[in-house]
Amino acid sequence: MPKEKEGSPAAMNRTAVERKSDRELVVTRTFDAPARIVFEAWSKPELFKRWWIPKSAGMSLVSCDMDIRTGGAYRLVFRHPAFDQPMTFFGTYREVTPHKRLVWTNEESDQGAVTTVTFEERAGKTLVTLHELYPTKAARDEAIAGSAEGLPEQFAQLDELLAGGE
């Protein structure tokens, strides 16, 4: 296969996902902007809440508190029409290095991953690498459950199960 030119539209806009080991998930994507801009979109709550939940998930972000600094806490509250109760995701920022690295814990369950995001700038573009380390393989296999967007899918599955009556 011919190697795509760096920075061509096809090489950009590509989200690669890899199961790096039994307990790891790695997602990469290149953005056509300097690292400080991409970092800004991750670290300012008013920007972050505009992209973290895809519209297709049918969820809304009720509140978004992010104390972005090493040792700071975050708390995201979501609502989904299928659920009476809101869902809360929370944890602590283990490391915040502006324009370079973010590390946070996911503490809503004891099976939560530690998420590391790195921002590598090259020729005005930024390679974002998101790495999730789960405590066990089972936790990683069920990982989509831990992320808010996986929930509607699970709700649909639950609906099916309940409708089946078996």
Add this chain to the structure above:
Amino acid sequence: MTLTGMKKHVSVLEQAGLVTTEKVGRVRTCKLGLRRLEEEAAWIERHRQLWNARFDALDKIVEQLKRKEKADAQRKRR
């Protein structure tokens, strides 16, 4: 490929749970763990869809920030 090389390849696949092997006498029979492969592909695809949707939205915001920065810089120059 040498037999030793082949054995190595198979053992990696076996460790990953993608094939199963059974040795009877001198013959080792390999079976594809098809189900595992399909599950693996489905898992990766679910995650890819989620992150792709997220990052497409992030891409738009990054573009907006970039345009705004450019416009601000031009305004300052004037």
